[in-house]
Amino acid sequence: MRILVTGHSGQVARCLAQVANDQPNLDIVFLHRPDFDLLETSSVEDQICRYSPDIVVSAAAYTAVDLAEDEEDLAFAINAVGAGAVAAAAKKCDAPIIHISTDYVFDGTKDGAYSETDVPSPKTAYGRTKLAGERFVAGANPEHIILRTAWLFSVFGQNFVKTMLRIAKEKNIVGVVSDQFGNPTSAYEIAKAIIAVAKLIVEPEFDSFGVYHFAGPETMSWADFAKVVFEQSAAQGGPICSVTEIDTSQFPSRAVRPKNAAMDCSKFEAVFGRDVAHLDIDVRLSVSEIIKNSHRRKNPAMALSR
Template sequence: MRVLITGRHGQVSRELQRALGSEAELLVLGHEQLDLADGEAVRRQVRELRPDLLINAAAHTAVDQAESEPELAYAINATAPGILAEEASALRVPLIHYSTDYVFDGHKATPYCEDDATGPLGVYGSSKLAGEQAIRVCGGQHLILRTSWVYSLHGRNFLLTMQRLLQEREELRVVADQVGAPTWAGTIARTTVELIRRWRDGQPGAWGTYHLTGLGETSWFGFAEAIAAHLQAQGRTCARLTPIASSEYPTPAQRPANSRLDCSRLQHEWRIELPDWREALSECLSSPR
């Protein structure tokens, strides 16, 4: 099985390469090999490589930066996924695409289901929602997997930032009124491999949009507390953590207050087991880089 993965150095792509490498011939295209903002290059690569499965693990994920470069964000997050879906449909192969909790406005009091009304608050969320819509319009076999608060031992993410700042500062002020589920990139990759196996073995669930996060919930402050606890268990001294409101930490892009996603549809339809976010964090921190 030939699997085309867009993105080489991103958190999810790196974990996908690790999890899927023994089961498929991976055709991994980083930015050096494929500029997703170049639509014709995207078409040309897919037509030349003719994969059996496409996984779009690349995206413009700089949430605040997207506010100042919306054209680039839409080219990568909206136009490119639509082109990938068109080419996958023409080849009659599936497309797996990753989306985000930022397609919602965060005003709901309970976890979001897949069919809830969307309402992104900024360019990043709007561009990712447009990408979802472009994929659905094509009508081919696809999985859109919405996730949240992704972290790993690579790249730029909350985990690595907190590990550094907790050991550099005496006090660390962290937002406590945004709630969601931290999701290890390894969880996303392993779940993706399970979905591929179900499809490959002729026992897939329904194609469509699903939520995929760690189970349970916490705030950014609670996530920071869990990271600090792991450092302290290793005998390291950590900064004093202070909870603050979002209004005390203004950013160019507004974040949803509620990023909780209900993952029960994926668990039931595709018979997937997801780990609690704390268990996944522990495994991540004990895994090799």
């Protein structure tokens, strides 16, 4: 199976590359800048169809949530128009598309977890552009799986786990928001889910295309998530600090974060199954690799000897 992925430096794309290493029957091709640019929609079809993919994974996106408040046109061009062009190209070469979306399509005011039947109502520029992207993708390619996810973390890129470990090296106490709730989600788990989905949707009898939620199994606040990170770091001799719980009002940001980003993933589980590790396990693995990488940077000779 040949899977073509837009983007290569994001958390999901880099975890997909890792997962593919363990599955020799998968051929994964990554398209990325400067050769592949979602702003150059006229060349998207040729760039994608030349590889004759069986599946296209739309992972590239504009993800600067706060900056998008000032650059909504640019975010729209990438997250909506660009994503739609990728979906149309996939349709042209007879390939289903798996498109990664976000909890930011909701306003965060619901009591309880969001399901796929809840009406989106984004409060941020980023959320509006991602919701438009969902609609562009669905309109361009009926064979689509849109995966909404939230609170991504991994050993790659910039994310909450890496931020907490960095702060712990500099401070003894960190204030973390305790009135926003969501599902911390390992990008590695999403990568595994994408592969599982890809294997099913290429079957001729598959007819359950549409929108799905995929996120970690546990709902908690950012402050609780920070405590999990430091517990796992302490167990491995890594950096730790005390967590002070604060309100959103004490941590203002340009874009309004959803108060509730909890996601109901029962639809995904019913159609595709859902073998997701416990949060502690995923955090432990990420923390372990982050600590190891930090040691290698401090001791380049050790890194070269391995």
